[in-house]
Amino acid sequence: MPDLRTTKDSxxxxxxxxxxRKKLKKTRNLPRRIIHMSVFPExxxxxxxxxxxxEGLTVRVDHTSTGTVYFVSAEKxxxxxxxxxxxxxxxxxxxxxxxxxxxxxxxxxxGDTYVIPGNKKHQITLCAGYAEVDYVDDPCDGEA
Numbered sequence: 001m002p003d004l005r006t007t008k009d010s011x012x013x014x015x016x017x018x019x020x021r022k023k024l025k026k027t028r029n030l031p032r033r034i035i036h037m038s039v040f041p042e043x044x045x046x047x048x049x050x051x052x053x054x055e056g057l058t059v060r061v062d063h064t065s066t067g068t069v070y071f072v073s074a075e076k077x078x079x080x081x082x083x084x085x086x087x088x089x090x091x092x093x094x095x096x097x098x099x100x101x102x103x104x105x106x107x108x109x110x111g112d113t114y115v116i117p118g119n120k121k122h123q124i125t126l127c128a129g130y131a132e133v134d135y136v137d138d139p140c141d142g143e144a
Contacts, residue, residue: 039073039093039094039131040060040071040073040093040131044060044071045060047060047061047062047069047071048060048061048062049061050142054078055076056074056075056076056078056128057072057073057074057075057076057078057126058072058073058074058075059071059072060072061142063139063140063141063143064139065139066137066139067086067135067136067137067138067139067141068135068136068138068139068140068141068142069133069134069135070132070133070134070135070136071131071132071133072126072130072131072132072133072134073130073131073132074095074126074127074128074129074130074131075128075129076128077125077126077127077128078125078126078130079123079124079125079126080123080124080125080126081123082121082122082123083121083122083123084119084120084121084122085116085118085119085136085138085141086118086119086136086137086138086141087115087116087117087118087136087137088115088116088134088135088136088137089113089114089115089134089135090108090113090114090115090116090132090133090134090135091111091112091113091132091133092108092109092110092111092112092113092130092131092132093110093131093132093133094110094129094130094131095109095110095126095127095128095129095130095131096108096109096110096127096130097124097125097126097127097130097132098124098125098127099114099116099122099123099124100122100123100124101116101120101121101122118137
């Protein structure tokens, strides 16, 4: 005879999982902008926001004693011209970007990471719906 508690627990887990699937299915039909706004958790909204004057670009910046952390999201496509700065490590949280260094363009998507060597000239385009977390090896990055 089967263990009724195991069967009951399994049934409750299945019902709970089904409810979660229904909730996820509903959010798939929401406008992309609403989903994108919640890419970063509530705690990140406390990080100071920096205004770059670019419509659709949200950047939150926090300085540590050794570097600068950026939380970046783009509702629209954003093109940054060629520039250079201290070494940067990035993880793509959502969407995709096109990074050009040494004349070679690569596409990075959700879950990808990349490193930009210090003082290396590069150009980047953030596609609509993109979000990333960056660490730049300069505690005063962007303060000039």
